[in-house]
Amino acid sequence: MNVRYSSIALALAAAVLLAAPGMRAASAQEPDIPPRQHWSFAGPFGLYDPAQLQRGFKIYREVCSNCHSLKLLAFRNLADPGGPGFTEAQAAAIAATFQVTAGPNDQGEMYQRPGKIADHFPPPFANDQVARNANGGALPPDMSELAKARTYERGFPWFIFDAFTQYQEEGPDYIHAILNGYEEPPPGFTLPPGAQYNKYFPGHAIGMPKPLSDGQVEYTDGTPATVDQYGRDVAAFLAWAAEPKLDERKRLGFQVFIYLIVLTGLLYFTKRKVWHEVKQT
Amino acid sequence: MSAHSVYQPQSSVMKWLERRLPIAGLVYSSFVVYPTPRNLNYWWTFGGILTFMLGVQIVTGIVLAMHYTPHVDFAFDSVESIMRDVNYGWLLRYLHANGASFFFVAVYAHIVRGMYYGSYKDPREVLWILGVILFLLMVVTGFMGYVLPWGQMSFWAATVITNLFSAIPLVGDPIVTWLWGGYAVGNPTLNRFYSLHYLLPFVIAGVVVLHVWALHMVGQNNPTGVEPKTAKDTVAFTPHATVKDVFFIGVFCLFLAWFVFYIPNYLGHSDNYIPANPSQTPTHIVPEWYYLPFYAILRAIPNKLLGVIALLASIVLLAFLPWLDTSRVRSANYRPLYRQFLIVFFLVVVGLGYLGSQPPEGGYVIAARILTAYYFVFLLVILPLLGLFETTKPLPNSISEAVLRQGRSAAAAASPSTAAHV
Numbered sequence: 001m002n003v004r005y006s007s008i009a010l011a012l013a014a015a016v017l018l019a020a021p022g023m024r025a026a027s028a029q030e031p032d033i034p035p036r037q038h039w040s041f042a043g044p045f046g047l048y049d050p051a052q053l054q055r056g057f058k059i060y061r062e063v064c065s066n067c068h069s070l071k072l073l074a075f076r077n078l079a080d081p082g083g084p085g086f087t088e089a090q091a092a093a094i095a096a097t098f099q100v101t102a103g104p105n106d107q108g109e110m111y112q113r114p115g116k117i118a119d120h121f122p123p124p125f126a127n128d129q130v131a132r133n134a135n136g137g138a139l140p141p142d143m144s145e146l147a148k149a150r151t152y153e154r155g156f157p158w159f160i161f162d163a164f165t166q167y168q169e170e171g172p173d174y175i176h177a178i179l180n181g182y183e184e185p186p187p188g189f190t191l192p193p194g195a196q197y198n199k200y201f202p203g204h205a206i207g208m209p210k211p212l213s214d215g216q217v218e219y220t221d222g223t224p225a226t227v228d229q230y231g232r233d234v235a236a237f238l239a240w241a242a243e244p245k246l247d248e249r250k251r252l253g254f255q256v257f258i259y260l261i262v263l264t265g266l267l268y269f270t271k272r273k274v275w276h277e278v279k280q281t
Numbered sequence: 282m283s284a285h286s287v288y289q290p291q292s293s294v295m296k297w298l299e300r301r302l303p304i305a306g307l308v309y310s311s312f313v314v315y316p317t318p319r320n321l322n323y324w325w326t327f328g329g330i331l332t333f334m335l336g337v338q339i340v341t342g343i344v345l346a347m348h349y350t351p352h353v354d355f356a357f358d359s360v361e362s363i364m365r366d367v368n369y370g371w372l373l374r375y376l377h378a379n380g381a382s383f384f385f386v387a388v389y390a391h392i393v394r395g396m397y398y399g400s401y402k403d404p405r406e407v408l409w410i411l412g413v414i415l416f417l418l419m420v421v422t423g424f425m426g427y428v429l430p431w432g433q434m435s436f437w438a439a440t441v442i443t444n445l446f447s448a449i450p451l452v453g454d455p456i457v458t459w460l461w462g463g464y465a466v467g468n469p470t471l472n473r474f475y476s477l478h479y480l481l482p483f484v485i486a487g488v489v490v491l492h493v494w495a496l497h498m499v500g501q502n503n504p505t506g507v508e509p510k511t512a513k514d515t516v517a518f519t520p521h522a523t524v525k526d527v528f529f530i531g532v533f534c535l536f537l538a539w540f541v542f543y544i545p546n547y548l549g550h551s552d553n554y555i556p557a558n559p560s561q562t563p564t565h566i567v568p569e570w571y572y573l574p575f576y577a578i579l580r581a582i583p584n585k586l587l588g589v590i591a592l593l594a595s596i597v598l599l600a601f602l603p604w605l606d607t608s609r610v611r612s613a614n615y616r617p618l619y620r621q622f623l624i625v626f627f628l629v630v631v632g633l634g635y636l637g638s639q640p641p642e643g644g645y646v647i648a649a650r651i652l653t654a655y656y657f658v659f660l661l662v663i664l665p666l667l668g669l670f671e672t673t674k675p676l677p678n679s680i681s682e683a684v685l686r687q688g689r690s691a692a693a694a695a696s697p698s699t700a701a702h703v
Binding site: 044072077141144145148149150151156162163166168170171202242244245248249250252253254256257260261263264267268270271274275278279 | 531534535538543555
């Protein structure tokens with residue numbers, strides 16, 4: 001090995017790696033990094049906590065659903081395995097509390113009826129224009145995929161470690177942070193009309209007014225009724241809404257791993273046996 | 282390659298078939314008694330892995346196609362319905378999406394192997410060129426597949442990449458309109474991408490047949506780069522290479538399973554879970570990770586047309602490696618200078634990949650320009666000159682000599698008493 005050339009190569013590689021993260025101009029608009037939360041569904045064996053999903057659903061129903069749709073979910077999903085653990089009867093009862101547009105009927109008219117278990121969650125606004133008009137020009141995004149559609153910049157080298165530590169909860173961490181990130185704008189920061197200051201939102205000016213305050217949603221199981229806890233619960237619910245098959249995926253994954261490890265081990269010893277005599281000559 | 286035994290059908294049925302279609306004989310001579318160098322290392326298993334991954338992608342893809350709707354209004358929701366309502370739909374989709382990434386992991390390993398051991402040199406030029414064609418087909422197929430979920434990144438990646446053709450003088454804009462089937466990326470674009478995404482894998486399969494055919498014509502290269510001379514230098518493909526390939530496919534599947542079951546969205550972009558919105562551009566449009574080095578080269582060059590030419594050249598130049606590399610020694614193990622420059626080249630490609638993921642501003646652009654310069658200087662200047670000036674190490678007389686020498690030094694290292702004498 002030629003020492004001179006390899007040290008040049010290493011120096012070049014190191015220079016690129018070290019220089020790169022510092023090269024972007026630091027911006028005052030950079031949002032704060034969301035603090036990491038503890039999630040029951042993190043890691044290779046982590047599953048959803050049905051009680052937490054039920055609390056999160058309560059918050060969605062009482063607060064978020066006034067502006068945010070959840071159109072990819074049906075009421076039947078509330079009774080699916082690996083979800084909030086409602087019974088089918090409970091899911092049907094929940095569906096009946098929502099008014100759903102159906103039709104056309106025999107007269108060709110659309111009409112309102114109580115929701116059935118097979119119905120999807122009805123949107124709070126008839127269309128995007130109505131939604132914008134009711135929210136000062138801002139469009140509240142659909143929440144079905146929100147926990148997978150939101151993230152924050154992990155940066156080098158953290159994104160490499162994430163592949164090994166299986167950190168996949170950037171979305172829920174971000175949602176929890178946003179709900180807890182409302183504060184007074186720092187001096188000199190001018191907010192556009194109608195916007196709020198949120199330290200975790202990119203650009204800091206968020207269209208959504210602070211949605212939750214302590215004690216707003218009643219918990220019956222003794223869980224503290226704080227914004228911090230609300231944020232965690234609703235983020236967990238949205239994580240489930242975005243990835244409803246997570247429990248099934250991790251259970252099957254473990255079985256696949258056991259199978260593959262045994263199979264690969266057997267193949268390794270077969271390979272050694274086959275090649276043993278070749279190595280001798 | 283004609284020294285090995287010929288297939289002798291035993292049963293009367295096989296005798297009957299063999300007289301009419303000698304397919305069993307073809308399989309026997311190509312995948313059973315086919316002589317393979319005995320000193321191949323695990324870098325040689327990626328050919329088998331790539332064939333396996335092509336199969337995985339075609340099988341999962343065909344089932345996904347049964348549930349997917351190629352229409353701008355329904356594509357996003359149909360993918361979500363696969364994830365939510367189709368039995369094991371989440372598994373099929375995560376296998377297919379991560380499978381594409383692992384397909385590229387395997388092809389990059391395969392290319393690195395070919396470059397390190399000089400597998401493109403005489404008489405394997407056609408084999409190598411077919412490989413570059415396969416890589417190009419994979420790039421196009423992968424790109425079109427990424428567009429199908431019709432998320433924000435799908436839509437904007439399609440817009441950015443198809444717009445590259447507008448850099449062509451005079452006919453650029455008509456070509457882009459023709460590609461789109463309209464005046465913007467829309468439903469006709471999605472439809473034709475879907476059609477081609479379904480077609481191209483079978484074109485790939487066809488070129489793979491040619492690739493394997495060419496391989497079996499010239500035989501495999503090996504870590505010494507010295508051609509097999511006697512029967513002692515080779516072993517039969519089955520069971521030796523077969524069991525080794527299958528074992529390593531198992532190891533490869535463990536890595537794939539880690540991503541599919543535990544971090545299925547790690548390699549994707551969160552913006553692609555937002556439905557495509559032509560009136561809202563994402564803050565940073567980035568392609569999938571396996572295109573990032575080429576994306577960095579494209580953006581490193583200030584002129585659009587030259588950038589597109591550089592992007593194309595960065596791949597097409599690889600097809601000319603057999604003639605750009607003037608050295609007669611194949612393996613980098615016997616070419617000390619080439620080995621250094623090549624390892625730097627690989628690091629440069631990784632560095633370009635990182636820069637491709639970052640916004641094109643400030644120091645990132647300067648770094649990308651330096652690395653792009655090395656990419657082309659290596660291929661166009663260093664490679665041709667090295668062959669003329671480099672002093673190579675002495676080659677072993679045969680593969681078995683190299684294997685035995687290695688075995689002896691390993692035995693010496695393992696025994697402290699002999700090591701003391703050295």
